[in-house]
Amino acid sequence: MGAAGETGFRPLPGYFSRQQQGGLVQSVVESLQAAPLFTPSMPRTGKPLSVQMSNFGPLGWVADQTGYRYEPEHPVTGAPWPAMPPALLELWAAVSGWHQPPQACLINVYGPDSRLGLHVDADEDARDAPVVSVSLGDRARFRLGGPLRNSPSRSLVLSSGDVVMLGGASRRFFHGVDRIYPGTSTLLPAPFRPGRINLTLRRVR
Numbered sequence: 001m002g003a004a005g006e007t008g009f010r011p012l013p014g015y016f017s018r019q020q021q022g023g024l025v026q027s028v029v030e031s032l033q034a035a036p037l038f039t040p041s042m043p044r045t046g047k048p049l050s051v052q053m054s055n056f057g058p059l060g061w062v063a064d065q066t067g068y069r070y071e072p073e074h075p076v077t078g079a080p081w082p083a084m085p086p087a088l089l090e091l092w093a094a095v096s097g098w099h100q101p102p103q104a105c106l107i108n109v110y111g112p113d114s115r116l117g118l119h120v121d122a123d124e125d126a127r128d129a130p131v132v133s134v135s136l137g138d139r140a141r142f143r144l145g146g147p148l149r150n151s152p153s154r155s156l157v158l159s160s161g162d163v164v165m166l167g168g169a170s171r172r173f174f175h176g177v178d179r180i181y182p183g184t185s186t187l188l189p190a191p192f193r194p195g196r197i198n199l200t201l202r203r204v205r
Contacts, residue, residue: 007168007169007170007173008130008165008166008167008168008169008170008171009144009164009165009166009167009168009170009173010095010164010165010167011156011162011163011164012095012162012163012164012165013159013161013162014159014161014162015091015134015161015162015163016087016134016161016163017161018161018187020087020161021136021160021161021187022187023085023087024085024087024088024134024136024199025136025187025188025189025197027056027085027087028107028136028197028199029189030082031054031056031082031107032054032107034077034079034082035054035055035060035074035077035079035081035082036054036074036076036077037052037053037054037107037109038052038053038054038062038074038075038076039051039052039053040053040062040063040064041063041064041065042063042065043063043064043065043066043067043068044065045065046064046065049063049116050110050111050113050114050115050116051108051109051110051111051114051116052108052109053106053107053108053109054074054081054107055074055081055104055105055106055107056081056082056083056084056085056088056104056105056107056199057081057083057084057102057103057104057105058072058080058081058103058104059071059072059081059103059104059204060072060073060074060081060104060106061104061106061123061202062075068123069123070103070104070123070124070204084102084105088102088105088134088199088201089101089102091132091134091163091201092132092201095132095163095165096129096130096132096165096167096201097130097167098129098130098203100126100129100203101203102132102201102202102203103202103203103204103205104201104202104204105199105200105201105202106198106199106200106202107197107198107199108197108198108199108200109192109195109196109197110137110138110140110177110180110195110196110197110198111180111194111195112138112180112182112194112195113180114177114180114195114196115176115177115178115179116176116177117176118143118145118149118153118174118175118176119174119175119176120172120173120174120175121166121171121202122172123204124202124203124204124205125204125205126202126203126204126205127171127172128171129171129202129203130165130166130167130168130171131165131166131167131171131200131201131202132163132164132165132200132201133163133164133165133166133198133199133200133201134162134163134198134199134200134201135158135159135160135161135162135163135164135196135198136160136161136187136188136196136197136198136199137160137185137187137188137192137193137195137196137197138160138180138181138182138183138184138185138188138193138194138195138196139157139158139159139160139180139181139184139185139196140157140158140177140178140179140180140181140196140198141155141156141157141158141177141178141179141181142155142156142157142158142164142175142176142177142178143155143156143175143176143177143178144156144170144173144174144175145173145174145175146173146174147169147172147173147174148174149174151173151174153174155178157181159184159185160185160187177198180194180195180196182194182195
């Protein structure tokens with residue numbers, strides 16, 4: 001992977017200790033009682049994505065046949081999203097270099113067969129603010145491309161506790177998750193194991 005100085009992509013392996021990871025997982029489990037997982041779907045086609053999701057923070061990302069967008073309320077319950085855990089706000093303050101706090105944290109839950117195709121995060125007005133991502137649970141093969149869908153790409157295996165930041169030029173790079181490696185972590189409780197939870201912090205406006 002290119003150095004952060006070249007592209008703005010910054011991997012931070014092992015950022016969170018096992019104990020800190022457990023605290024984040026507990027925050028997710030508790031939040032899902034108020035904001036249960038839902039399955040986003042592709043605009044126009046209505047095809048469901050292979051991940052389930054929820055959100056922390058004042059805004060949450062949703063996707064359905066009307067489009068991709070941020071909303072202040074859960075699409076099923078109509079209730080506000082749960083507050084962002086302090087550990088995630090501290091992470092953002094420590095690594096993002098951005099002068100405002102994150103407004104959304106996507107909770108993506110991957111099953112053993114889940115994938116996330118190459119895409120660019122482009123639904124935010126704050127396009128220069130970085131995206132900061134936390135991996136919890138089973139390892140995943142993350143793919144980072146370039147500014148075009150057919151740009152050359154490279155892959156990186158992310159383990160539980162790893163953090164990556166897409167800032168600078170890489171903020172507008174295509175990226176995705178090629179595969180999950182089931183059974184490579186004992187962190188997550190049932191029913192999330194085998195699988196992976198990814199927490200993605202974004203500034204929206």
